[in-house]
Amino acid sequence: MSTSTVAPIAARITPSGKLSGTVTPPGSKSYSARAVLAAGLAPGASRIRRIANSRNVRALIAAVATLGAEISYEDNDLVVVGPSELRDKQTIDVGNSGIVLRLLLGATAHLHHTTFVTTYADSLGRRSNIEMLDALRQLGVDADWQERDGRLPISTYGVGIHGGSTSIESRKSSQFLSGLLYLGGRLDSALEIHVPDELKAPAMVRTTQQVLATAGVETSASPDGLHYQVPSGTAFAPAEFSVGSDPASTAALLALAAAMDSEVSIRHTGLTELDGVVDYVRSVGATVTVGPDEIRVQGNPAALKPLDFDGSLSPDSVLPLAALSAHADGTSVFRNIEHIRYKECDRISDFRKELRKTGIESEETADSLVIHGGPSGATEHAVIDCHFDHAIVLAFTLIGARSKHGLVIENSGVVGQTYPDFFRDAAELGIDLNLSSEPVVTAGA
Known part of the structure; x- marks a missing residue:
């Protein structure tokens, strides 16, 4: 054998x-990926205990390194030192992971120009992201993509981004909403997010909110899980994360x-x-x-x-x-x-x-x-x-x-x-x- x-x-x-x-x-791929991104967005050193070694997580580690984070390992812990300013005009390979792509689409939408690609044309490359791109457009973000329905490769242009209100259809995936919550922690003004249809996988959105709270980003949700707020003045800070x-x-x-x-x-x-x-x-x-x-x-x-x-x-x-x-x-x-x-x-x-x-x-x-x-x-x-x-x-x-x-x-x-x-x-x-x-x-x- x-x-x-x-x-x-x-x-x-x-x-x-x-x-x-x-x-x-x-360790949880879902939590690890979210923690890696939160750490990469925080200026300073964060530690992630019991980090998962899945391909999705490794793709996100590579992505935050592309954006300027320093990565090192201490035993089973990952140490991420986030930059004071994210690198602009980068091309990021998101592997075959929808959560990696969609979290990053939100988290980097304020940058002037970011391009996302995949080598998995017959898997992730077939998945639509139009809901996310429509929500970002409501916030002043331009985007273009090669294929229909917002399929990869995708480029975003955030020079005209602003806060305020946006809506995100979440019937297909809660990952779009999670990406927007990360964006809220990068904006100077408040962000309101409305879900007009229904939210699938609410437990995963709660995981996003838990990670963001650990990283110092304040979010709130209505009891029905269809309205979210990220106040002005909240921002990513170095933190320590423990992965279940x-x-x-x-x-x-x-x-x-x-x-x-x-x-x-x-x-x-x-x-x-x-x-x-x-x-x-x-x-x-x-x-x-x-x-x-x-x-x-x-x-x-x-x-x-x-x-x-x-x-x-x-x-x-x-x-x-x-x-x-x-x-x-x-x-x-x-x-x-x-x-x-x-x-x-x-x-x-x-x-x-x-x-x-x-x-x-x-x-x-x-x-x-x-x-x-x-x-x-x-x-x-x-x-x-x-x-x-x-x-x-x-x-x-x-x-x-x-x-x-x-x-x-x-x-x-x-x-x-x-x-x-x-x-x-x-x-x-x-x-x-x-x-x-x-x-x-x-x-x-």
């Missing part, structure tokens, strides 16, 4: 037995343990953005005990029950929980999830496309995913296209481990976007897998 941390072309997952052991998920456990990675481990005969301990450094997830896993049929620094899971595959889930509570948990529900005897519905169509891939339609290869039945609406599960799970061997999305890799590792014939996940190294050591940890728990740098050859190829 190979468990190299080098990004593999293919992960071969075969039916696995009992899982046991202790595993520690990485990554919610997507933790949810994937919870689902994996619940789907198998298991006795697994998941060490954590704080649980955020997991609203409803632990209760879901427990209600589906696993025994889950949550302690101050550890979650204990005892999986009982024979006891799995179908159960619906409101995906707006924890969007990054939807696919691992959907993979778990595929092994419950009955139908489960994941609602309020249209926004996950606009991630690294369409996590509804693209996920279903891969499910069909394995023999698992499903349906979809504009904002829901319906899984028709059964104890046998995947009945067909399949080669899975992960669509450059770590969430697909996490979900199909579970499906492969419970499958009849196993499966292969192509380009599975993209799991490093969130959880670089996922395959090492899964193998240590007892998942039977092999990582190969050889291309997958299928019949007829």
Whole structure:
């Protein structure tokens, strides 16, 4: 069994037995990215404890360095010394991360000229950012882009920026709103932000507000989460940040343990953005005990029950929980999830496309995913296209481990976007897998 941390072309997952052991998920990608940006915008030295090592976070570290921050490491901590003035007229590679792009679109909108690019034309390059660009235009920021709907590459021009009021459509993503909150900490005048439709993933906006508060930036929100204010006179200041456990990675481990005969301990450094997830896993049929620094899971595959889930509570948990529900005897519905169509891939339609290869039945609406599960799970061997999305890799590792014939996940190294050591940890728990740098050859190829 190979468990190299080098990004593999293919992960071969075969039916696995009992899982046991202790595993520690990485630090929160979401919190780490926000903390890195806040530190890079503050003139002076900030420290981020237990920084995540995901590709998204590394992309944001590189971005703040491009903008003038000095970066160093002390043990497991990242030290960021922000410049007194951000460098203008820079080109920033945002990798394959929507949160990196959208936070930076807001945070740098006051600069005279910034250009954003990606080498992932078929993933992040396909995602629209027109909502953010429209909101910035209301504040006097000009922009141009090469493709339709505000797709990358994008250039912004902030010479005419002003404070005041703007609106941001957030049905597709809360990341746009988070980016504008960062901008509020860079303006001399007050900023008001209105959400005219509905806010998806409010837990992630609360994470943004928590990070900004730690960095000295004051924000306020209306009780319904549709109106936000950043007062004049607030500004970024050096701070110390402590990163909790990554919610997507933790949810994937919870689902994996619940789907198998298991006795697994998941060490954590704080649980955020997991609203409803632990209760879901427990209600589906696993025994889950949550302690101050550890979650204990005892999986009982024979006891799995179908159960619906409101995906707006924890969007990054939807696919691992959907993979778990595929092994419950009955139908489960994941609602309020249209926004996950606009991630690294369409996590509804693209996920279903891969499910069909394995023999698992499903349906979809504009904002829901319906899984028709059964104890046998995947009945067909399949080669899975992960669509450059770590969430697909996490979900199909579970499906492969419970499958009849196993499966292969192509380009599975993209799991490093969130959880670089996922395959090492899964193998240590007892998942039977092999990582190969050889291309997958299928019949007829």
